[in-house]
C-alpha cells in the first residue's frame with residue numbers, strides 16, 4: 001500500500017514526498033482512514049511505529065478541509081514529556097508545511113513568555129504537556145471552547161509519570177462534542193478505564209513493535225564485573241570506532257557516573273534523566289543529534305520517545321529489570337533501514353534479568369567470549385532484596 005491509496009489531499013502528499021515517505025507504516029494504514037472519517041480511535045502503539053504521523057496527517061487534512069472555521073484552538077495533543085511535545089510539533093510543521101496550519105508547543109521548565117506570545121497570535125493545533133497546559137489555562141491564556149479533536153498520546157506513560165490527575169483535569173475542560181484519539185503502548189486497567197470514559201464507539205488499531213526491527217539488530221553480550229563496566233564501555237567505544245552511542249543505565253546517579261568517567265577519558269558525553277533541567281536535556285539531545293556529542297547516557301524514562309536517526313550503537317550498560325524494556329532500548333538503533341548494533345553488559349548480579357530477556361525474545365544473545373574485562377571466575381551473586389515483578393516494578397523503575 002502507498003500513501004496514494006489513503007485519499008490524502010495534495011498539500012499533504014507533497015509534504016510526505018518532501019519527507020521521503022512513500023509507504024505508510026501499519027499504524028498509519030489502519031488509523032488514517034478512521035481519523036478522516038471522524039471516528040474516535042484507540043491506538044495501541046509505541047513511539048517508533050510512526051504513530052505521530054498516523055494522527056498528525058489526517059488531522060492536518062481535516063483542518064485544511066474545514067475552510068471556514070472560527071478562530072481558536074481546534075486540536076489539542078497532550079503528551080507526557082517535553083521531548084515528545086517538541087517532536088510532535090515538528091511533525092505538524094513538516095506534514096503541514098504546504099497548508100495554512102498554525103501550531104505551537106508548550107511545556108514546563110522554561111519561561112512561558114514565548115509560549116503565551118505564540119498563543120496570542122492564534123493557533124489551530126496546540127501540542128502540550130499537562131502541567132504547563134493547566135497552568136496557562138488557569139492564567140486565562142488558553143481557551144478550548146473551539147476544540148474539536150483531542151489527542152491523548154502515551155496515556156500509560158502519563159500514568160507512570162504521575163500525570164494522570166493533571167490529564168483528568170484537562171479532560172474536564174474539553175468540550176463534550178469532539179473526536180478523541182487515544183494512544184497507549186500498554187493498556188493497564190486504569191488506562192482501560194480512562195479510554196472507556198473518553199471514547200465513543202472507537203475504532204481500535206494495534207501494532208506491536210516490529211520484531212523484524214529487532215531481528216535486524218546485531219546483538220551481543222559481554223559478561224563482566226560491575227566495577228569493570230566503565231572500562232569495558234570505553235574499550236568498546238574505541239575498539240568498534242563507535243560514532244554515536246546511547247548508553248542505558250539503571251539509575252540517574254549511575255548515568256552521571258558514567259558521563260564523568262567518559263569525560264575524564266576525553267569522550268564527549270552527556271546524561272539525560274529526570275534530575276536534569278528541561279533545558280539541559282534538550283541541549284544534550286540537540287548536541288547528540290548534531291554530532292557534537294558521541295555518547296548520550298540515559299535512564300529509560302528520559303530516553304523513551306526520543307527519536308534519533310542513524311544511531312549506530314545502543315549499550316545496555318545495566319540490564320533492565322523489565323524484559324520488554326530491552327526491546328524498547330535496542331529498537332532505538334537500526335531505524336529507517338540502518339543497521340543497528342546493540343551491546344549488553346551483564347554482571348554476576350544481572351543473570352536473572354538476562355534470563356528473563358532471553359526468554360522474552362526467544363533468542364540467546366551471542367556472548368563475546370574474549371575481551372579484556374572478563375568476570376572474576378566463580379563470582380557469586382550478592383543476595384538481592386526480592387522484588388515483585390510486573391507493573392509495580394515498572395513504576396518504580398520509571399522514577400529513574
Ligand code: AMP
Pocket residue numbers: 020021022023024025028046047048049050051052053307
Ligand atoms: P514515531 O513513531 O511517530 O515517533 O515515528 C518514528 C519515526 O518514523 C520518525 O522518525 C518518523 O519521521 C518516521 N516515519 C513515520 N512514518 C513514516 C513513513 N511512512 N515512512 C518513513 N518514515 C516514517
